[in-house]
Amino acid sequence: EAARVGAPLTLTSAxxxxxxxxxxxxxxxxxxxxxxxxxxxxxxxxxxxPDLALSLRGVHQVENAVVAVLLAEKLAAAxxxxxxxxxxxxxxxxxxxxxxxxxxxxxxxxxxxxxxxxAGCATLAAYLGxxxxxxxxxxxxxxxxxxxxxxMLDLLCPPMRKVIVTRVPVPRAETPEALRRFAxxxxxxxxxxxxxxxxxxxxxxAAGPGGLVVISGSLYLxxxxxKALA
Numbered sequence: 001e002a003a004r005v006g007a008p009l010t011l012t013s014a015x016x017x018x019x020x021x022x023x024x025x026x027x028x029x030x031x032x033x034x035x036x037x038x039x040x041x042x043x044x045x046x047x048x049x050p051d052l053a054l055s056l057r058g059v060h061q062v063e064n065a066v067v068a069v070l071l072a073e074k075l076a077a078a079x080x081x082x083x084x085x086x087x088x089x090x091x092x093x094x095x096x097x098x099x100x101x102x103x104x105x106x107x108x109x110x111x112x113x114x115x116x117x118x119a120g121c122a123t124l125a126a127y128l129g130x131x132x133x134x135x136x137x138x139x140x141x142x143x144x145x146x147x148x149x150x151x152m153l154d155l156l157c158p159p160m161r162k163v164i165v166t167r168v169p170v171p172r173a174e175t176p177e178a179l180r181r182f183a184x185x186x187x188x189x190x191x192x193x194x195x196x197x198x199x200x201x202x203x204x205x206a207a208g209p210g211g212l213v214v215i216s217g218s219l220y221l222x223x224x225x226x227k228a229l230a
Contacts, residue, residue: 114219136211138203162206166199
């Protein structure tokens with residue numbers, strides 16, 4: 001496509017990325033990158049960034065960060081000022097994305113992720129498998145009627161001790177009864193409630209003080225939880 005439109009093409013695969021914090025063998029993403037990730041980067045243009053620390057969690061954010069650095073280099077080469085290595089590192093370190101693998105401290109901790117399609121749920125499931133394996137986890141889930149909730153629950157249910165489905169106050173929201181049917185086909189311990197506050201209470205009880213409550217399926221749900229926490 002780049003060749004067709006006459007655009008220069010830079011690939012992230014042409015970059016050299018090395019994780020900090022004790023690299024392991026290929027495929028062991030949890031040991032290769034810290035959580036949040038810290039890594040060094042060398043770009044095709046010769047840019048060297050020895051210590052890039054992200055605030056965003058998940059191995060997938062490393063590649064997103066590399067894309068951002070490559071774009072910053074292009075802008076700097078085009079004459080945009082203020083895009084030196086120090087400012088790039090500071091920008092990546094300060095970047096936040098509410099509701100995307102956002103961990104809220106507590107007993108138990110809460111993990112808010114607005115994954116609302118199978119691809120997003122797959123990314124969340126990969127993060128849980130890489131960095132939260134072995135913890136007692138409970139899922140609070142809601143989704144819209146036009147989303148493939150069954151496929152999303154396929155990805156999110158396996159590591160959970162308990163699954164609680166609920167509804168967000170928007171017309172497009174799927175009913176807890178329908179979500180419960182999907183969840184029961186994938187998990188042995190499912191509860192449903194119209195109350196988001198009750199769903200959060202049930203999940204906290206199931207996870208226990210040292211566990212993790214995962215809240216996902218809809219950005220609307222994440223927004224309602226944030227309002228409740230506030």
